[in-house]
Amino acid sequence: MGQNNTSSPISSSTSPSATDTACVHGRGPEKKPYDAVPTPIVLSATYTFANTAELRDHFEGRVDREEYGRYGNPTVRAAEKTLAALEGAGDAALFGSGMAAITTSLFAMLKAGDHVVMTSDCYRRTRQFVEKTLARFGVVSTLVPPGDLDALGSAIVPGKTRVVFTETPTNPYLRVADIPAVVAVAKKHRGVKVLVDATFATPVNLRALSHGADLVLHAGTKYLGGHNDLLAGAVCGDDGLVSAIRDARSVLGGILDPHAAYLLERGMKTLGLRVGRQNETGLRIARFLEAHPGVRQVHYPGLASHPDHALATRLLAGFGGVVTFRVNSDLEGTSRFIDACRLATIAPSLGGVETLIEQPALMSYYELSTEERLALGIPEDLVRLAVGVESAADIEADLDRALRETIP
Numbered sequence: 001m002g003q004n005n006t007s008s009p010i011s012s013s014t015s016p017s018a019t020d021t022a023c024v025h026g027r028g029p030e031k032k033p034y035d036a037v038p039t040p041i042v043l044s045a046t047y048t049f050a051n052t053a054e055l056r057d058h059f060e061g062r063v064d065r066e067e068y069g070r071y072g073n074p075t076v077r078a079a080e081k082t083l084a085a086l087e088g089a090g091d092a093a094l095f096g097s098g099m100a101a102i103t104t105s106l107f108a109m110l111k112a113g114d115h116v117v118m119t120s121d122c123y124r125r126t127r128q129f130v131e132k133t134l135a136r137f138g139v140v141s142t143l144v145p146p147g148d149l150d151a152l153g154s155a156i157v158p159g160k161t162r163v164v165f166t167e168t169p170t171n172p173y174l175r176v177a178d179i180p181a182v183v184a185v186a187k188k189h190r191g192v193k194v195l196v197d198a199t200f201a202t203p204v205n206l207r208a209l210s211h212g213a214d215l216v217l218h219a220g221t222k223y224l225g226g227h228n229d230l231l232a233g234a235v236c237g238d239d240g241l242v243s244a245i246r247d248a249r250s251v252l253g254g255i256l257d258p259h260a261a262y263l264l265e266r267g268m269k270t271l272g273l274r275v276g277r278q279n280e281t282g283l284r285i286a287r288f289l290e291a292h293p294g295v296r297q298v299h300y301p302g303l304a305s306h307p308d309h310a311l312a313t314r315l316l317a318g319f320g321g322v323v324t325f326r327v328n329s330d331l332e333g334t335s336r337f338i339d340a341c342r343l344a345t346i347a348p349s350l351g352g353v354e355t356l357i358e359q360p361a362l363m364s365y366y367e368l369s370t371e372e373r374l375a376l377g378i379p380e381d382l383v384r385l386a387v388g389v390e391s392a393a394d395i396e397a398d399l400d401r402a403l404r405e406t407i408p
């Protein structure tokens with residue numbers, strides 16, 4: 001990118017090459033301090049004004065500059081611009097965690113008496129926030145099953161519903177939301193905004209805004225950061241909505257630390273490369289597992305056996321790096337299989353360079369009985385694998401050996 005080239009090199013195309021360029025140059029051509037190549041980490045809680053005239057210029061909007069750390073930071077801003085370019089959004093705002101992005105956005109958009117419609121397989125903590133926390137502030141909600149557009153349509157209360165919140169693909173069954181159809185149903189009513197948590201999709205596999213969503217949210221902790229070394233959250237959308245959410249962030253205080261913002265921008269530079277690889281490995285491992293005698297069932301949107309396969313093929317550029325499957329065993333046998341994996345290590349989370357594995361019955365649903373877990377659709381033989389960027393052949397060999405050693 002030339003110094004005198006003031007226009008952004010990013011085209012609006014969603015082709016992989018344009019995405020890869022946006023990953024590296026999305027922050028824009030602005031010259032960096034000391035002619036540094038990467039964005040410097042600016043550690044300043046507050047910013048000096050030369051005189052009170054400069055202060056007046058700032059508050060009267062004649063200059064665009066920093067003021068105080070809770071209102072903005074140049075390192076955070078660079079990462080926000082990169083993500084906005086990747087999502088094709090007018091603007092993006094970053095937060096200290098995915099949950100901070102979700103809770104701040106919803107607090108900014110809702111008031112007592114409003115109603116939220118949410119798909120029932122959204123992230124557990126998001127549901128908890130909507131059903132429990134927002135309820136204490138007089139916001140009511142209705143959960144609808146994923147993929148049921150009729151239920152979605154009838155759940156909307158004209159004049160009351162302000163937000164339709166969905167997620168895609170979801171955990172652990174990787175259900176894919178028909179975003180254009182959800183938008184069509186929601187937009188029959190005035191004043192309804194569609195929010196999409198696209199953490200599992202990433203902007204590499206889905207540009208939800210181009211399908212009519214109003215806001216896209218991410219746990220930057222997962223693929224965007226990509227190295228299991230930071231927590232971050234993001235919201236992307238048009239300038240007006242994001243600016244209102246940024247104002248709420250200034251009040252609620254869930255900002256991203258500049259160190260984490262640096263790591264996030266650095267992580268996003270390889271997002272296209274990493275997610276491209278994770279898409280390929282995810283599909284290969286899903287096919288391998290589906291053909292394996294030790295495996296009962298595989299849930300992966302890239303397989304013809306998945307209920308949303310056609311939808312995923314139409315809407316997603318790749319099927320992602322998470323593969324969920326059931327082994328031919330019980331709670332204990334499934335644990336023995338997971339313990340026998342050497343390359344895949346046990347941890348919650350996904351989207352990083354390291355392959356992680358978990359048994360949902362023991363992780364998010366530990367305190368429940370077998371019956372209670374089954375009622376929630378979580379059998380004890382369920383395994384969630386989140387592939388990293390290691391050799392796909394090595395991941396496959398590790399799973400194959402562990403299955404043969406532990407599943408008779």
Ligand SMILES: *Cc1c(COP(=O)(O)O)cnc(C)c1O
Nearest residue numbers: 097098099123199219221231232
């Ligand atoms: C992890 C996750 C979150 C929460 O992100 P944190 O950074 O852990 O707060 C929200 N939504 C989805 C889909 C997630 O996977």
